[in-house]
Amino acid sequence: MSARLGLWYCVLGTAFGWVLSRSGAADYGFIQRMFLFQSFQLYGILGSGALTLGLGLVVLKRVGRTLSGAPIAIRPKAVNTGNWVGGALFGIGWSITGMCPGPIIVNLGEGKVYAVFALLGVLAGTWAVGWLRPWLAGWLGLGEWGSQPTTGSVTVPRGSTRRAATRGG
Numbered sequence: 001m002s003a004r005l006g007l008w009y010c011v012l013g014t015a016f017g018w019v020l021s022r023s024g025a026a027d028y029g030f031i032q033r034m035f036l037f038q039s040f041q042l043y044g045i046l047g048s049g050a051l052t053l054g055l056g057l058v059v060l061k062r063v064g065r066t067l068s069g070a071p072i073a074i075r076p077k078a079v080n081t082g083n084w085v086g087g088a089l090f091g092i093g094w095s096i097t098g099m100c101p102g103p104i105i106v107n108l109g110e111g112k113v114y115a116v117f118a119l120l121g122v123l124a125g126t127w128a129v130g131w132l133r134p135w136l137a138g139w140l141g142l143g144e145w146g147s148q149p150t151t152g153s154v155t156v157p158r159g160s161t162r163r164a165a166t167r168g169g
Helices: 003-023 028-035 041-063 081-097 101-109 114-140
Strands: none
Touching: 003 101, 028 041, 028 081, 081 114, 101 114
16 A cells, blocks of 8 residues: 555545544444434434445446556345344444444544443454354355455455455455
8 A cells, every 4th residue: 555545544534533523423322312212313424324335336336446546346245144143243232332443443532441442342252253253154154264255345356456355355
């Protein structure tokens, strides 16, 4: 990755964190009110993000290249039991802690010490899934590590100067 591209990522990440912080999307009470159906503002924020993502994907499919010029292919993601189980676990963790990965970093940046425990939970859960994957793969229909991805990830052909953005690429 070039230094200029890395700087661009830092600028975008900082802007995203600022928006999360200013909108209240990283505030524990705000998120709890959403899950208790006492406030619907965060649903609007999430909906506008989904709309932006959808429009962005339409543009990416039409353009067919990344900003650096590398060709892209966007493939549909295979649905399996692991999607449902993982989504449920993510939602439970989000509702209990009031944070998903982005807001964890925002809360750490705001000096909220309790975010350290949420980060440790994310890291422990990620480690546990990796450790349990051989058992989970058959039970949840996940497929093998390094198998040809069927995700919606952006992939770059092997002959390209850029590394593939998917596992095993």
